[in-house]
Amino acid sequence: MLETAALWGFTGSTMTSLMFFWAMYKQFFPYHLRATMERYVLKLMVWVSNSVHVKFNEYTGEGLKRSEAHDSIRNYLSSKSTASAKRLKANETQNSKSLVLSLDDHEVIEDVFDGVKVKWSSSVTKSEKKSGSNDERRYLTLSFQNRHREMITKTYLDHVLREGKEIGLKNRERKLYTNNKNMWSAWREGLTWCSVPFNHPATFETLAMDPQKKEGIKKDLIKFSKGESYYKKVGKPWKRGYLLFGPPGTGKSTMISAMANFLEYDVYDLELTTVIDNSDLKRLLLDTKGKSIIVIEDIDCSLGLTGQKRKKKEEEEEEEEDEGEEERKRKVERLLHEDRDRSKVTLSGLLNAIDGLWSACSDEKIMVFTTNFVDKLDPALIRRGRMDNHIEMAYCRFEAFKVLAKNYLEVESHDLYGEIERLLEETDMTPADVAENLMPKSEEEDADVCLKRLVESLEEEKEKARKLAEEEEKKKANKKVKKKNKKPEEAEIDETLSDVNVAKHVIEAIMLARK
Structure with a gap:
């Protein structure tokens, strides 16, 4: 017992000494x-x-x-x-x-x-x-x-x-990745992407689009996925760009999911507004794997790449001549604060990342841009070679409607099809709105009820569009009358006042920036 106690005592003192010296x-x-x-x-x-x-x-x-x-x-x-x-x-x-x-x-x-x-x-x-x-x-x-x-x-x-x-x-x-740090509180520094399993059920068979157009897209995707040797032969990186454009609700995100499921690719949802600068963007893209689709949604709203946001704000300030001095100062200060917080990724940095030397560091990737307003985008961003395939996601027409009717109601023909075809040609309604009308709201609703509801909605939209067009014509006519009746001296004074207000706001912004 004494020997055991002595042994334990010696071990304890040795460990204590080692811990002391280590500290x-x-x-x-x-x-x-x-x-x-x-x-x-x-x-x-x-x-x-x-x-x-x-x-x-x-x-x-x-x-x-x-x-x-x-x-x-x-x-x-x-x-x-x-x-x-x-x-x-x-x-x-x-x-x-x-x-x-x-x-x-x-x-x-x-x-x-x-x-x-x-x-x-x-x-x-x-x-x-x-x-x-x-x-x-x-x-x-x-x-x-x-x-x-x-x-x-x-x-x-x-x-x-x-x-x-x-x-x-x-x-x-297959996974869906994101670089948006705000979505996961457990984000760790150095982990460029976070992911969740990708389980979106969309397929080309369920996509509301003209069948011939869908078939062309599928053939293009198959050609790309099997084109490794071809891309090497022509001396191009094995990548392809798609631009999906059209009004909200026309199925741009659903198209991306259908493409990913068709090719069995991962999806990287790149949120540009959270990217710090051009170097951070390159690091993110380098950390993506092959067999993947890299998506930048609503690129017309990201980073102010088109300059449309700032132009819109300037126009709003020019029109708000009746507001007080303090209110204008607060707005200018808010704009400056937004500029400081905005990502420092530039248009040239984005172009180099997706189409420059760094783009050849990995193969078999598809880059997809989506936008609601294609006319706002810089032509350099969407030229052929960067965005190889431009796909318009248009309003729902009869061929797309038949796909939705088969998916939601399991019907391929109906007495109302003729009237629906006529209304769809005369009315702009998104596939999302058409699908909402076709979806049964209770167990009692059958195909007849859903199709009648769609007809009523189309007629309402047609009437709204007619009234809106009439109002626009009246506004244009009133503007022409006012412009014709305005004296030359008044027009010159209005133009001078507008220039003075713009200069005043610029000076205020400079003074606030110096403070």
Whole structure:
């Protein structure tokens, strides 16, 4: 008993001393000196053990692009770690039907290949940034005896990468990525994209569009997905651009989902307003994988690329001549604040990122822009070569209606079809509005009720459009009369006052910026 007590006492005092010296070492030794000492200690341990260590980083090069080798090795180790690892990470698969177990951080497992035993360890490093956040970088380390070097480097690693790639393809789950940090409070610095499983049910069969137009788009997508050798032959990066334009509710987002499901691609929803600058944009695009669709929705509203927002605000200020001085100052100050908070991504930076030298760093990607107002976009942004295929998502016409009627009501012909065809040619209604009218609102509603409701809605829209057109004609006529009756002296005075107001607002903005 006394010997046991003495042993425990000696162990406790030794541990206390070690902890004390370790704390002193970390506190008083400079970081660069500690790093040097630890590097030499590690070399000494490697020399004594006669082991070889191979490190596989999560990101290649300067940390700009994710390593495919690292991902393949993790897939391979996930099948090995389930049986032997003590710490595992569990991830849900699609629809939470099962769990996928993988190697946790700071865990070690063994593997045997042709009678040779190797060790794999999973590690993570954190580098503290000036902002106070931590940038996490993961890596895997392979350790083996030096006498097995040739077999491990030439045979075993090829086996691991091949098996890991096959496992990844087998367990692949398509995802929807976003760079919008506000959507997840658990956003970590250094993680450029967050993702959720992509489960959108849209297909080309359910898409409300002319069948011939859909068939042309499908053929174009198939040609692209099988065109690796062709793109290399003509000397172009393996990528393609699509511009989807049309009024709200015409199915632009549904088209993107149908394209992704047709090709079985991932989707990256790029929110430009949260991108800091051009360098951040390049980093985001480099961190996207192949077999993916990169989407920038409503690009006419992003970053003020067209200059339309600022022009609209200037016009509003010119018209508000009756407002007080304080109200105008508050508006000018608000505009300056919005300019400071706006992303610093420029039009040239966006063009270089999607179509410059950096665009050739990865293959098999589709870039999709959507807009409600194609006329507002800079021609350089949507020229052929950047946006190769311009697809108009128009108002619902009869061919698109028949697709919706079959999907929602399971009918292919009806007595009201003739009247509906006539009304759709005379009235602009989006596929979303047509679908809402076709959707039964209760168990009692059948196809007759839904189609009659659609006819009534179309007639109402037709009447609204007629009244709106009449009002516009009256306004134009009144303006012509006022302009004709206005004296030349009054017109000159109005123009001078307008110029004075514009100059006054510019001076106010400059003074506020200096403050």
